[in-house]
Amino acid sequence: MEKRSYRLEMQGISKRFGGTCALNNVSIKVKPGEIHALIGENGAGKSTLIKILSGAYIKDEGEIFINGDPVDITTPLAAKKLGVAVIYQEFMLAPDLSVAENIFIDRLAENGRFINWKKMRSDAEHILKELGFDNINPEDKVGKLSVAHQQIVEICKCLNRNAQILVLDEPTAVLTVAEIQRFFKLIRLLKEKNVSIIFVSHHMNEIFELCDTFTVLKDGQYVNSGVVKEVTNTQLIQMMIGRELTQMFPQRKAEIGDCVLEVKNLNAGNKVKNVSFMVRAGEVLGFSGLVGSGRTETMRAIMGADKMESGNIFFMGKEVHFREPKEAVDAGIGYLSENRKTLGLLVNQSIRVNTTIASMKKNTKRGFLNHKKEKKYVTDLLAKISTKYGSIEDNVNSLSGGNQQKISFAKWISADCQCIIFDEPTRGVDVGAKVEIYEIINKLAEQGVAVIIVSSEMTEIIGICDRTMIMAQGRVTGELGKEELNEAAIIKMAMKEG
Numbered sequence: 001m002e003k004r005s006y007r008l009e010m011q012g013i014s015k016r017f018g019g020t021c022a023l024n025n026v027s028i029k030v031k032p033g034e035i036h037a038l039i040g041e042n043g044a045g046k047s048t049l050i051k052i053l054s055g056a057y058i059k060d061e062g063e064i065f066i067n068g069d070p071v072d073i074t075t076p077l078a079a080k081k082l083g084v085a086v087i088y089q090e091f092m093l094a095p096d097l098s099v100a101e102n103i104f105i106d107r108l109a110e111n112g113r114f115i116n117w118k119k120m121r122s123d124a125e126h127i128l129k130e131l132g133f134d135n136i137n138p139e140d141k142v143g144k145l146s147v148a149h150q151q152i153v154e155i156c157k158c159l160n161r162n163a164q165i166l167v168l169d170e171p172t173a174v175l176t177v178a179e180i181q182r183f184f185k186l187i188r189l190l191k192e193k194n195v196s197i198i199f200v201s202h203h204m205n206e207i208f209e210l211c212d213t214f215t216v217l218k219d220g221q222y223v224n225s226g227v228v229k230e231v232t233n234t235q236l237i238q239m240m241i242g243r244e245l246t247q248m249f250p251q252r253k254a255e256i257g258d259c260v261l262e263v264k265n266l267n268a269g270n271k272v273k274n275v276s277f278m279v280r281a282g283e284v285l286g287f288s289g290l291v292g293s294g295r296t297e298t299m300r301a302i303m304g305a306d307k308m309e310s311g312n313i314f315f316m317g318k319e320v321h322f323r324e325p326k327e328a329v330d331a332g333i334g335y336l337s338e339n340r341k342t343l344g345l346l347v348n349q350s351i352r353v354n355t356t357i358a359s360m361k362k363n364t365k366r367g368f369l370n371h372k373k374e375k376k377y378v379t380d381l382l383a384k385i386s387t388k389y390g391s392i393e394d395n396v397n398s399l400s401g402g403n404q405q406k407i408s409f410a411k412w413i414s415a416d417c418q419c420i421i422f423d424e425p426t427r428g429v430d431v432g433a434k435v436e437i438y439e440i441i442n443k444l445a446e447q448g449v450a451v452i453i454v455s456s457e458m459t460e461i462i463g464i465c466d467r468t469m470i471m472a473q474g475r476v477t478g479e480l481g482k483e484e485l486n487e488a489a490i491i492k493m494a495m496k497e498g
Helices: 046-054 076-081 099-103 105-111 117-130 147-160 177-192 204-210 233-241 295-303 325-331 340-344 351-356 371-384 401-413 431-446 458-464 487-494
Strands: 008-017 020-030 035-039 061-066 069-071 084-087 165-169 196-200 213-218 221-227 259-268 272-280 284-289 310-315 318-320 333-336 419-423 450-454 467-472 475-481
Touching: 008 046, 020 035, 020 046, 020 061, 020 196, 020 213, 035 046, 035 204, 035 233, 046 076, 046 084, 046 165, 046 196, 076 084, 084 147, 099 105, 099 117, 099 147, 117 147, 147 177, 177 196, 177 204, 196 204, 204 233, 213 233, 221 233, 233 431, 259 295, 259 450, 272 295, 272 450, 272 475, 284 295, 284 431, 284 458, 284 487, 295 325, 295 333, 295 419, 295 450, 325 333, 333 401, 351 371, 351 401, 371 401, 401 419, 401 431, 431 450, 431 458, 450 458, 458 487, 467 487, 475 487
Parallel strands: 020 221, 035 196, 035 213, 084 165, 165 196, 284 450, 284 467, 333 419, 419 450
Antiparallel strands: 008 020, 008 061, 061 069, 213 221, 259 272, 259 310, 310 318, 467 475
C-alpha cells in the first residue's frame, strides 16, 4: 500500500458522552513541517479531538494514521510513544524541580539515582541554545520562571521525547506582545525541523500570521479545511459561526454627550502615576498598553478596590471618592474585572443569581422578587450573548470558562449603569461571541452609557473605541483619536518611558 504524505490523519472520528455527541465524523490532516490551525467556537469539539489524539479519551468511531500507519491510541503513554505531545494552557511541569530536571523528567524516572547531573545540565543547555533561549538557566527552579519561559521548558520537554506532532492549546493566552513574537519565532524554527504543529487559537490575526493550513469545527462536526492564505478573515469566521458575518465590529453611531467620568492626577501605589482622562456619555474609551503598564490598577483605584493616594474623581458632575467597589456600583459605575473567577463571579451561586446580583431592583416590586419576570429577563439576556447552559439554576461554576465570562458580562449589562469599565472583556471568548459582545458594547454606548475598555488586543481597541489612552509604566503616554488609531501608533506610545 502506498504511504500517505501526511504525518497525521484522523478520519471519521466520533465521540459520545452519554446521550451527547461531542464529535461526529470529524477529520483532520497535517503534513510534516506544517502549522495547522484548529479553529472553532467554544464547544465546537476542539478539546475533545485533541484529547482523543493525546490518549486522554478513546474514540468511539474512526481511524488515526501516523506517517501512514494505522495506530490505536488508548492511553497518554501510547500517544507519547507515537511522538504526540500536547501543551495545554495549564502546563504539566514540576515547579520545585529545575529546568533541566523538568526537560529530562523521563530520564529521572527511568534511571533513578544513577543520573549524570553534569550531562543533564549540558544537554538542557544545548536544547535551550538550539531553540534560541540560552538566557534560561537550566538550574533555575521552574516555579520561579515567567509564564513565557515555563512554556519554553514545556516545549523542550516535548522535543526531548522526540515529539513529531505538537499540539498547542491557546499558547499565547497569557503572553505579552513581545513574548508572542519570540514564541512565533520558536514555532517557525520547529516547523523548519519538520515538526507537525496543531495550533489552537481564538485570535484570527495569529492564525493568519503563523499558520499554513486550517480545519474548522462547529458543534462537534467538520466544516471545512484549506490553505490559510486562500481565505479571508471574514470567510473563516463565517465557517466558525455558521452564518454570514457582515463585519467584525459594528458601525459606531452613538451620539457622544456630556462628560460622565473625569479623573484628574490620580496616584495609587507605584503603578498609577498622575493619570488624567475623561469619558463622555455614548463614548467608548479604550485603554491600551503593555502588560504591567498600570491600566488595571487605574481602574481598581477609581472603583475603590485599591487605595487612591491623591487626585480627583468626578462622576456625573460631582466629586467622588469611593472607599470600596460597592460604593462605586451604588453610584452607577459597573466594573467587569480581568479576573472573572475570583473577582467577577459568586462561584457557589446559580447562573440566575450571578446575572441579576447587580440589578435585583429591576425584578422586584414592593420588596418582593418577581421570579417569573426575573427568569424571563435572565433567559432573554443570556440568549442575546449566546451563553450555553443547562438551567439558570445551575451553579455558575459548572459552566465553561468562556460561558462564565459571559455571565460576568451579563451582570453589568443588566445593572443600568451610567459608566461601565470592561477589563479584557473578550478574553477567552471565541470569535462568534466576540462579535456579539462588540455589538452589545455598541448598543450600551447608543443608550448613552460611557464605556471604558481595557484590552491587550489592539485589533479590539482599534475596532470598537472612539478614543484610546495609551499607558506605560503607570503613566498616560498618549491619546489617540479614531482617525489616528493604528497598531504602529499604539506600540510607539506603549514603549515610551513613563
